[in-house]
Amino acid sequence: MEKAVETTRLERFLDSDIWHSFKSNPVAIVSLIVTLIMVLSSAFAPLLAPQDPFDLANIDIMDSSLPPSWMAEGDPRFLFGTDDQGRDILSTIMYGAQISLIVGFASVVFSMVVGISLGLISGYAGGRVDAFIMRVADIQLSFPAILIALLIDGVARGIFEAHLHEQISIYVLIFAIGISGWVQYARTVRGSTLVEKNKEYVQAARVIGIRPITILHRHILPNVMGPVMVIATIHLAIAVITEATLSFLGVGVPPTTPSLGTLIRIGNEYLFSGEWWITIFPGAALLILVLAVNLLGDWLRDAMNPKLR
Amino acid sequence: MELLQINDLKIQFPSRRGTVDAVKGVTLTVKPGEVLGVVGESGAGKSTIGNAVIGLLEPPGRVAGGDVYLKGEQINNLDRDAIRKIRGRRIGMIFQDPLTSLDPLQTIEQQLVETIDLHLKLGAEKSLERAIDLLDQVGIPNPAERIKHYPHQFSGGMRQRVVIALALCAEPEVIIADEPTTALDVSIQAQILELMRRLCREKQVGMLIITHDMGVIADITDRVAVMYRGDLVEEGTTQKILGDPDHPYTKSLISAVPRPDVRLHRFPMVDYIEKEEDRKKDFDISTHWLGQAQDFDAVEGSLVSVENLVMKFISKEALLKKNRQYFTAVDNVSFDIRQGEVFGLVGESGSGKSTVARMICGLYKPASGSVNFGGTDLTKIKSETELDYYRRQMQMIFQDPFSSLNGRMKVMDIVAEPIRFHKLASSNQEVETIVLDLLEHVGLGRAAALRYPHEFSGGQRQRISIARALATRPRFLICDEPTSALDVSIQAQILNLLKDLQEELGLTMLFISHDLPVIRQMCDRVGVMKMGQLVEVSETETLFEAPSAPYTKELLSLMPKLDKLSHSGLEIED
Numbered sequence: 102m103e104k105a106v107e108t109t110r111l112e113r114f115l116d117s118d119i120w121h122s123f124k125s126n127p128v129a130i131v132s133l134i135v136t137l138i139m140v141l142s143s144a145f146a147p148l149l150a151p152q153d154p155f156d157l158a159n160i161d162i163m164d165s166s167l168p169p170s171w172m173a174e175g176d177p178r179f180l181f182g183t184d185d186q187g188r189d190i191l192s193t194i195m196y197g198a199q200i201s202l203i204v205g206f207a208s209v210v211f212s213m214v215v216g217i218s219l220g221l222i223s224g225y226a227g228g229r230v231d232a233f234i235m236r237v238a239d240i241q242l243s244f245p246a247i248l249i250a251l252l253i254d255g256v257a258r259g260i261f262e263a264h265l266h267e268q269i270s271i272y273v274l275i276f277a278i279g280i281s282g283w284v285q286y287a288r289t290v291r292g293s294t295l296v297e298k299n300k301e302y303v304q305a306a307r308v309i310g311i312r313p314i315t316i317l318h319r320h321i322l323p324n325v326m327g328p329v330m331v332i333a334t335i336h337l338a339i340a341v342i343t344e345a346t347l348s349f350l351g352v353g354v355p356p357t358t359p360s361l362g363t364l365i366r367i368g369n370e371y372l373f374s375g376e377w378w379i380t381i382f383p384g385a386a387l388l389i390l391v392l393a394v395n396l397l398g399d400w401l402r403d404a405m406n407p408k409l410r
Numbered sequence: 411m412e413l414l415q416i417n418d419l420k421i422q423f424p425s426r427r428g429t430v431d432a433v434k435g436v437t438l439t440v441k442p443g444e445v446l447g448v449v450g451e452s453g454a455g456k457s458t459i460g461n462a463v464i465g466l467l468e469p470p471g472r473v474a475g476g477d478v479y480l481k482g483e484q485i486n487n488l489d490r491d492a493i494r495k496i497r498g499r500r501i502g503m504i505f506q507d508p509l510t511s512l513d514p515l516q517t518i519e520q521q522l523v524e525t526i527d528l529h530l531k532l533g534a535e536k537s538l539e540r541a542i543d544l545l546d547q548v549g550i551p552n553p554a555e556r557i558k559h560y561p562h563q564f565s566g567g568m569r570q571r572v573v574i575a576l577a578l579c580a581e582p583e584v585i586i587a588d589e590p591t592t593a594l595d596v597s598i599q600a601q602i603l604e605l606m607r608r609l610c611r612e613k614q615v616g617m618l619i620i621t622h623d624m625g626v627i628a629d630i631t632d633r634v635a636v637m638y639r640g641d642l643v644e645e646g647t648t649q650k651i652l653g654d655p656d657h658p659y660t661k662s663l664i665s666a667v668p669r670p671d672v673r674l675h676r677f678p679m680v681d682y683i684e685k686e687e688d689r690k691k692d693f694d695i696s697t698h699w700l701g702q703a704q705d706f707d708a709v710e711g712s713l714v715s716v717e718n719l720v721m722k723f724i725s726k727e728a729l730l731k732k733n734r735q736y737f738t739a740v741d742n743v744s745f746d747i748r749q750g751e752v753f754g755l756v757g758e759s760g761s762g763k764s765t766v767a768r769m770i771c772g773l774y775k776p777a778s779g780s781v782n783f784g785g786t787d788l789t790k791i792k793s794e795t796e797l798d799y800y801r802r803q804m805q806m807i808f809q810d811p812f813s814s815l816n817g818r819m820k821v822m823d824i825v826a827e828p829i830r831f832h833k834l835a836s837s838n839q840e841v842e843t844i845v846l847d848l849l850e851h852v853g854l855g856r857a858a859a860l861r862y863p864h865e866f867s868g869g870q871r872q873r874i875s876i877a878r879a880l881a882t883r884p885r886f887l888i889c890d891e892p893t894s895a896l897d898v899s900i901q902a903q904i905l906n907l908l909k910d911l912q913e914e915l916g917l918t919m920l921f922i923s924h925d926l927p928v929i930r931q932m933c934d935r936v937g938v939m940k941m942g943q944l945v946e947v948s949e950t951e952t953l954f955e956a957p958s959a960p961y962t963k964e965l966l967s968l969m970p971k972l973d974k975l976s977h978s979g980l981e982i983e984d
Contacts, residue, residue, distance in 0.1 A: 121426060301814035305878065308771050309828045310801040312794070323818040 122404040129400035135393040139386070143198035150195045151178065154188035155357075162187050166376050182378040185371065190378060193364055194386045200360035201387070204274050205341040209333055211279030212340075216286025217329060221317050223287065224294025235291070238284040246281035246339075247346060253277035254352045267355045274353055278343050285332055293325035327405050334398035338391045345387055361387045412479070413616040414440040414463070414584045419476035419486075421458050421467065432458045432471065434640040440584060440616035445607060447627045447648070448620045450637030451663075451897035452868075456620045459637075460586045462486070463618075464501055465493035481583065499529045502577030502615075504606075506589040508569035511576075512561040518545070518572055519557040522579055529580035544575040548605060567598030571605070578609065585610070587619045591626060595758040596924070600968045603630045622897060624667045625970025628652060636660045652974045664976055666902035668927035670954070670969045675981040676909065677902035677931075699844055700851070700883055700915055706803055709784040712746035713886055713918045714770065714804075719743045719779035721765050721942075739765045741942040742779070747886075752912060752919040754933030754950070756926060756965070762942040763922050767888045770920065771806050772797065783886070802832050805879035809891040811871035815863040821874055822859040825849065828881040848877040853907060869900035876907065880915075887912075888920045893928065905931060926969050930954055938962050 114120055123129050142149055152159050164187035167176050175182065181190035223234040241249065257273040258266055266273070297303060298321065306316050341361075347353035348362025349369075356363055361383050368380025421433040433455040440446045448456045461467050463478050465488070478486040485496055497503070505511045513521060522541035526532060532540060538557075545553035548571040561569055570590065577585055587606065591599040607630050610617050621627060627634055627648065634651040636644045636659065644657040655661050665678050719740055726735035740762040747753040755763040768774045770781050772788065780787045783800055791797050805828075808814040815824055825845045828834075835841045846856045852873040863871055872892060879887060889908065893901035905928065912919055921932050929936055930950060937947045938959060946959035957963050 301808040301810055302816045304768075304773055305806065305808060305814055305875070306816075306827070307773055308801065308804075308806045309831055309882065310794070310798045311827070311831055319819075320816050324816070 119404055123400070126400055126404075128396055132393040132396040132400070135389060136397060139198060139390045139393070140202060143195050143202055146192070146195040146199050150189075150192040151180075152189040152192045154193045154196060160187045166371075166379075168376075169378050181382045182376075184367070184379045185376070190382050193359065194361070194383050197359050197361045197364045197383060198386060198390065200271070200354055200358055201341050201344055201362070201390075204271065204278065204344045204354070204360065205337050207275040208278035208282065208340045208344075209337050211275060212282035212336065213286055213329065213333055215279070216283035217290050217322070217325075219283065220287035220290025221294055221321060221325075224291040225298055225313065225317055225321065231291070234287065238287055241281075241284050246278075247343060249281040250274075250277040250343060250347055251350075251352060253280065254347065258352075267357075271354055271358075274344060274347065277347075278340050281343070282336055282340065285336065286329060289328050289332060290325050293328060294321055297321050297324050331398060331402045331405060334401055335395060338394040338398065341387070341391055341394070412439040413442050413444075413481060414438075414618065415477075415479040415482075416459070416463065417477045417479070419459065419462065419478065420474040421455070421462055421471055422474040423471045425470070431474075431640050433462070435476065436635075436637070436640075436642045438618075438635055438642070438645075440618055442583075442614040442616050443611055444633065445610055445617045445619060445631045447631035447634045448618065448637060449622065449624070449627050449634055449663075451622055451899060453639065454637040455640040456622075456637045457588050460588050460618060460620050464497045464503060464586060465490070466497075498525065498582075499580045500583050502580070502582035502585040504570075504573055504577050504585065504587040504590045507593050508566060508573050509561075509593075511573045512569060514561050517558055517560055518564075522557070522572075522576060525576060526579045541575075541579065544579055545572070547609070548572070548575045548578075549601070550575075566594055567602065570594060570598070570602055574602070574606065574609070578613070578615075581613070582615060584616045584618065587617060589621055589623075590619065592621070592623065596926075596965070596968045596970075597758065599626070600629070600970075606630065623970075624652070624664065624898065624975070625972060628972055628974055629970055636663070649974060652972075653976050655976060661976070661978075663899060665978075665980065666899040667972060667975060668901075668905075668925065668931050669975070669980075670927040670930060670966075670972060672980075672982045673930055673950075676906050678980060699847065700880065706885060707784055709749055711748065713749045713784060714920070715744075715746040715782045716766070716770065717744045717780045717782065719766060719769055719781070720777045721762070721769060721774060722777045739942055740769070740776075743939075743942075743944045744779075745937050745944060745947055747918055747920060748935075750916055750918055751934040752921050752932055754929040754936040755920065755922045755939060756924065756929050756936055757939035758924060758965075760941070761939040763939050764890050766939075767806065767890050767920060767922055771804055771888055772801070798832065802834075802882045803884050804886040804888065805882055805884040806888040806890060807872070807875050807879050807892045810895050811868045811875060812895075814875050815871055815878075817863050819862075820859070821849070821861055821863065824863070824874060825859075825877045825881050828878060832882055834881075834883065845877075845881070848880055849874075851880070852877045852911075853903075867900075868896050869904060872896065872900075872904050873907070876904075876911070880911070884917070886918045886920070888922070890922045891924065892921075894923065894925065901928075908932070926954075926965065927972070938965065 147153070154160070164176065164179065164183050165185050167174065167179055167183045169175050169182045170177050170180050179189045183189055184193070219234050223231045254273060254277050261269065303316060303320055306320055344353060344360060345362030345365065348360050349366045351366065353362055354360050359367065364383035365380050365387070368383060371379050416436060416438040418435045418437055419433055420435050423430040423432050436459060438446065448459065450456045458467070458471065462473055467473070473486055477484055480496065480500060485493065519538065519541065522544065523534065523537045526537040526540050527534065542553045542557055545557060550556055550568060550571055564572060590606065591602050594602060603626060606617065609615065619626070619631060631648045633646065634648050635642055636651065636657065638659045644651060644655060644660045651660060652664065655664055720738065720742055721740040722736040722738050724734050725737040728734045743766055755766060757763045765774060769776045776789060780789050783804065788800055822842065822845055825848055826841050829841050829844060835844055846859055849858050850856055854870060854873050854877070863874065866874065892908065893904050896904060909932065911917060921929070923929050933950050935947065936950050936953050938945050938961065940961050945961050946953070946957065948958065953962060954966065957966055
């Protein structure tokens, strides 16, 4: 036998099939780069953006409704033009994408935690617990996700006063989108758990005497995470879209902290008066972000499923 | 002229870690009416040869050199359409798993008649006649009626007969059979082999049979080719290869085959495939960590005794308890295992032997009956913490080394888990010392601790499993088919290891196997199970020399006769 070589996680990753599949897939590479640019530029928006669109001191009403810089009346300071209040569109997109991505990531994490936990319990316990959780999932699946999110938002508006609701609206949104997405995780994890729990390594742990809760998190969880990561990537795109849809409908984040969806809605009103750039650029940003994340998710699904290769 | 001639065949599998030479220049011939066996262990390239001949090499595999001739006609350079006409028509195929070789959505009639009509162009009526005739030849009773049935309505053995009929239906000149009986029970294996041999003779068909099983080789072949890592190391008549092999690999392979007729002290010369790390043999059990389990109560007589064990599985679920239907997997089984002995349980698949083991170690809760360990009825204990005391004393080694280890954990953590859980060591450092010591003890070497299970071969993984089982310092070890997924030389190493450990540590063992020769090598007493019932319990030698139950006699008569095998270099126990 060879000498003891302890491989680090990074070395193992660089030698893995996933990494090789990634390196040989140009679509995946481009998607990852695009996603990273979008995520980083929005995360560091305060540093990178040409203007802080929410600081009234920076905004000059005289700059309002300027077209993109390459057009005849454009101003070189505003690459994608300005809106009706003189805010730089590029900057609002960067700040808006920040809200969109925060809501997207947070709701995915929330869905994952709820879905994985319920899926593990359902799959491992079986019997009545399983039947109950899965029937709840079935019932929820018979409603469109957006309807559930709308319902939760409506209830939250009823419970909280208007100014309080404005403050917590982002959390309500995360909860609403998150809760409407757990079913997929639960079903997938339950399915994998049913397979894993009958494998001999789980039985070996039971013979040792390890308690179910430890078996679930130490043995089963790491072995069911593969498909979960695939769903999570694709779900991120869906969550961003759902947030945009809700904001477009006016029930998402308040207009004072606009997300991409809010920007599209605001711009929509000016579409017919000729100021197309106010809505088209946020729309394009949303499209590119979602497309890149989706392509990444598709690649991950193919790379992790040897049957599709 | 030879029927099938393979000349200097080379097959490569390019991968991103470099090209693997799966077959390195192999030359074989098959004559009409002759059965040629290709034997070797996993990775020897034997199946690859079969697949290459019929043009079914899995990508990215490719033929890198050499020719294949069928009746003097070169067939390895044909295009897809041409080889497809030969496949099935002139070369019949029998694969390992009869379940996946047949289309579950079509009746046997549809599959057979379609194939016959396609190849022989007889017309529907004649084809059906021929199909029924074929089923009759392969020994399916009442063929005219059975032909209307779907594959799932046949048992495994019957299904394999249908597959043979399917392979024969176009009157092929050559049949390639890849592990044709591996998925079948011994009782059926013997019948199928007999059938294949007879048909081969009668129809003057040449057969290439690919197998890892010396029993199959001894039963059916005229000549044998021995493969080792892509090379043909030795070829000759079956009698010569089995009785007087020349090549050291063949010698080692044959010495590793468990004998049904004699009991060996140990298997000799089994280090050819995979070297065992040096085991620390000269240690004093009274001072060693493994001998320090002092808190167990002393036991007189039998350590484990099960009484009237019954296990039922729900076969049809219903909301109300009274409407449920049950299948009785274990029916009123009772036996004792004495302190320090190896007790064997043998039976065919589905006989309930694994279920008994799982009830003893608490994975299944018996429907009724009791499991007594050192006089305590374990089925009555409700508290988990109280059960831990007994769990520590009994551990289990599982059948499948590829699923019995959690692939996300390092070997160190896998083996350390029981020690940490039962708090058998006071510090983390002590745990690590114990694990390294255990790994050395099972012949793996300390370096293994830092690696992940997927970096090891099946045999090495089984050693990790054994180390994990030993980590609670058990006095009772359940081995559930511990070697049935392993190659024969690796099996011999693992059996040697288990024997050594049993002697060194004074373990009591329950050893479960479907393989009678293995049972003979390992066990002091044996229980024979059939359809959930224990039909006989005797001393091993009595069982093999003078069985009392008719079922035992039947099982023994179906064991492959390996009396042709060379006895050189064996230490036979008397």
